[in-house]
Amino acid sequence: MNFDQIQEAKNFIEDKIEKTPEAGLILGSGLGSLAEEVDNVEYIPYKDIPHFPESTVKGHKGRLAIGTLEGKQVMAMQGRFHYYEGYSMKEVTLPVRVMQALGIDKVIVTNAAGGIDKNFSVGGLMLIQDHINFFGDNPLIGKNEDRFGTRFPDMTYAYNPELREVAKKAADQLSINLYEGVYMGVPGPSYETPAEINMARTLGASSVGMSTIPEVIVANHAGMKVLGISCITNMAAGILDKRLTHEEVQEVTTRVKEEFQQLVKTTLKQM
Numbered sequence: 173m174n175f176d177q178i179q180e181a182k183n184f185i186e187d188k189i190e191k192t193p194e195a196g197l198i199l200g201s202g203l204g205s206l207a208e209e210v211d212n213v214e215y216i217p218y219k220d221i222p223h224f225p226e227s228t229v230k231g232h233k234g235r236l237a238i239g240t241l242e243g244k245q246v247m248a249m250q251g252r253f254h255y256y257e258g259y260s261m262k263e264v265t266l267p268v269r270v271m272q273a274l275g276i277d278k279v280i281v282t283n284a285a286g287g288i289d290k291n292f293s294v295g296g297l298m299l300i301q302d303h304i305n306f307f308g309d310n311p312l313i314g315k316n317e318d319r320f321g322t323r324f325p326d327m328t329y330a331y332n333p334e335l336r337e338v339a340k341k342a343a344d345q346l347s348i349n350l351y352e353g354v355y356m357g358v359p360g361p362s363y364e365t366p367a368e369i370n371m372a373r374t375l376g377a378s379s380v381g382m383s384t385i386p387e388v389i390v391a392n393h394a395g396m397k398v399l400g401i402s403c404i405t406n407m408a409a410g411i412l413d414k415r416l417t418h419e420e421v422q423e424v425t426t427r428v429k430e431e432f433q434q435l436v437k438t439t440l441k442q443m
């Protein structure tokens with residue numbers, strides 16, 4: 173996906189919308205219904221957009237929802253691309269490049285994650301403070317496109333401190349208990365073993381999931397401010413004496429979605 177292809181995708185989208193979005197929203201597994209609350213919405217299926225990959229996972233709609241949410245112009249991704257689906261890191265992060273091309277400078281990234289911190293409970297929300305990239309890959313590998321960003325981008329404030337404060341305040345206002353911690357990103361699609369979860373905890377991770385990190389790296393390369401929120405859909409492998417299932421993950425996201433959406437909307441309004 174080169175610079176010109178990104179421009180083509182951007183032009184296609186721009187032709188369909190009246191106002192330019194200012195914030196991006198990447199909605200994780202089971203959390204996509206927030207896109208249905210966007211007003212004056214223009215839905216654009218991924219399959220219609222030049223050079224966009226197509227989403228394959230159940231529960232992922234695979235479209236952009238562009239319009240107004242909480243008085244802000246947003247471009248929401250209802251469904252994202254996962255590395256475990258076989259997409260390259262560049263494909264996974266193409267929508268972030270399109271956001272960049274559209275001039276979006278803030279992005280909220282959300283995901284379903286397993287809780288590694290034993291103080292967490294299932295159904296809780298976690299503000300991502302920082303991440304550990306365990307994908308063994310990076311979307312910026314290859315010749316650097318200087319028009320996108322610098323060769324060696326800084327990741328010190330990968331999750332923007334100001335936006336984190338805004339989210340914490342929003343959680344307070346809503347009386348939502350918001351955990352805070354480090355997200356470890358893994359390729360999946362198999363869940364982790366209990367030994368891997370113990371390792372992850374030793375390394376400083378509080379939650380684990382199969383997304384987010386590629387998009388956050390590219391957003392930082394693009395100079396965007398990032399906010400990340402995990403929905404703790406299950407305790408990670410080995411913490412409870414039971415198996416992990418995708419059904420549990422879906423069940424919990426459905427249950428928590430309302431609270432999650434309130435938090436995202438209230439944060440968005442104030443950022």
Ligand code: HPA
Pocket residue numbers: 284285286287363364380381382405406407408409416421
């Ligand atoms: N591990 C990895 N990814 C996940 C998990 C998990 O426990 N829960 C939801 N996504």
